[in-house]
Amino acid sequence: MHPRDLSDHSPYVPGRGVEEVARERGLDPDDLIKLSSNENPHGPSPAxxxxxxxxxxxxxxxxxxxxxxxxxxxxxxxxxxxxxxxxxxxxxxxxxxxxxxxxxxxxxxxxxxxxxxxxxxxxxxxxxxxxxxxxxxxxxxxxxxxxxxxxxxxxxxxxxxxxxxxxxxxxxxxxxxxxxxxxxxxxxxxxxxxxxxxxxxxxxxxxxxxxxxxxxxxxxxxxxxxxxxxxxxxxxxxxxxxxxxxxxxxxxxxxxxxxxxxxxxxDEAHVAESVETARWAREYITDELDAPTVDSAGNFVLARVGDAERVADAAQERGVIIRDCTSFGLPEHIRISTGTRTETPEAVETLNEILAELDLGVRA
CATH class of the missing domain: 3.40.640.10 (Type I PLP-dependent aspartate aminotransferase-like (Major domain))
Incomplete structure (x- = not known):
């Protein structure tokens, strides 16, 4: 007995979680910045x-x-x-x-x-x-x-x-x-x-x-x-x-x-803060990342880095989790979720260091 033919079905590929990356890389979960799943970095409303x-x-x-x-x-x-x-x-x-x-x-x-x-x-x-x-x-x-x-x-x-x-x-x-x-x-x-x-x-x-x-x-x-x-x-x-x-x-x-x-x-104040931070962060990423980006109205920014898998892997090694967009059919692109005003600059700095070291021929 087997399930019906599901060969036409492609599994959904989620962004990687803090716990799995920490286990795999031998890192402290508290030291990781997760910007891979378009989550709200402020967490839920206290209410x-x-x-x-x-x-x-x-x-x-x-x-x-x-x-x-x-x-x-x-x-x-x-x-x-x-x-x-x-x-x-x-x-x-x-x-x-x-x-x-x-x-x-x-x-x-x-x-x-x-x-x-x-x-x-x-x-x-x-x-x-x-x-x-x-x-x-x-x-x-x-x-x-x-x-x-x-x-x-x-x-x-x-x-x-x-x-x-x-x-x-x-x-x-x-x-x-x-x-x-x-x-x-x-x-x-x-x-x-x-x-x-x-x-x-x-x-x-x-x-x-x-x-x-x-x-x-x-x-x-x-x-x-x-x-x-x-x-x-x-x-x-x-x-x-x-x-x-x-x-x-x-x-x-x-x-x-x-x-x-x-x-x-x-809790309108919580939503307002979340939206304001996301708009600030996507502007920061667009302005400061050393790679071409796409104009975004979401809580994330898509960037062309040349080799998404290599960049995402190197970022994980340094504690920054971003989305390799190969599963979207975009192997040259990464997606960076907007973080807090502390997380976002730190993540961008790390990514810029990686882009410089890998020298994949892509510049903003």
Whole structure:
């Protein structure tokens, strides 16, 4: 007995963690700077931590009330109906819910390359096919409607990531409208705004209330610092609302995650500090790193260093964990998450020393 043929499925490759690098390199975890997974260097909101403590003795109960409360609060935040908010275990969970709701065997999705691997993974799990549109590195990985439409073939779902991972590029609201207008009525344009808080552009969520062919993904993993709790959501057209009960994994968003998210939503100061630090750090990296970078609206910067594997390996040896972007199909690029005002200069200094020593022929 064997599982079905999964040879078309590429595993998701996460950024390396502090503990595994420390064990492998024989380093003290406290001496490492982790800038590989686009996490919030300020950690979670203190209010979220307190909410976890306060509700820890209730984890024997299913999260019915907290899930409902979070749904209502998010609906109020975005001025939509509660039925339009699909709370999920991370934004990844919402990707699965939309796949379940939209994809029949043989349907296809259109995804960016490079891009987040889980769009394609989820489609294939649900017996769908995958097509790609290419983002051009010579054009700064610019995202526009024309680039997507050139590859479009009436796919059931079209994914747009804004800000895009790993490049940090955005797609304007007008371009998203153009894309949605130009695609077939049965195509759902899904805008992944996991890094939306860091960008100085408008969210696409208002479009969801105006039309039935746009949905938006959001998460508490980044600006809110709750990555370890796996809590996110999507905002879907009102006509899609009733599908949630048919595709939602029962009680998938756990009690402590929902309670922490509720508290984090109220801690606007923590989000503001996180966003401000990320914007400062990405500007610092862009200005000070001795390698060409891509304009980013996220909490990370993509840099072309010539040989990502060698640079990332050398950085780990010196206590700085960054993302080798070979798994994104970008073997010459590294992605550097924004750190604190102390971590970021230290990491950039280390990387500059490595770039000088390796002399890979790349200069900013």
């Amino acid at each position: 979220a931590v307190e909410a976890i403590r306060e509700h820890a003795d209730r984890v024997h109960q299913y999260p019915k009330s907290s899930h409902t409360d979070l749904t209502v609060k998010l609906a109020e935040k975005w001025n939509v109906e509660p039925e339009q908010v699909w709370v999920s275990p991370g934004a990844d969970g919402s990707i699965d819910y939309l796949s379940r709701a939209a994809i029949s065997p043989g349907d296809a999705v259109l995804v960016p390359n490079p891009g987040f691997a889980y769009y394609a993974m989820s489609a294939r799990y649900h017996h769908g096919d995958v097509a790609e549109y290419e983002l051009d590195p010579t054009d700064g990985f610019a995202q526009d409607a024309e680039t997507v439409l050139e590859a479009y073939g009436s796919e059931r779902i079209v994914y747009v990531t804004s800000p895009h991972n790993p490049t940090g590029a955005t797609m304007s609201l007008s371009a998203i409208e153009t894309l949605a207008d130009a695609t077939a009525p049965e195509t759902l344009v899904v805008v992944d705004e996991a890094y939306g808080e860091f960008a100085e552009i408008d969210s696409a969520i208002p479009l969801v209330d105006e039309r039935d062919d746009v949905a938006v993904l959001r998460t508490f993993s980044k600006a809110y610092g709750l990555a370890g709790l796996r809590i996110g959501y999507s905002v879907v057209p009102e006509s899609w609302g009733e599908a949630y009960a048919r595709v939602n994994t029962p009680f998938a968003a756990n009690e402590l995650a929902c309670r922490a998210a509720l508290a984090a939503l109220d």
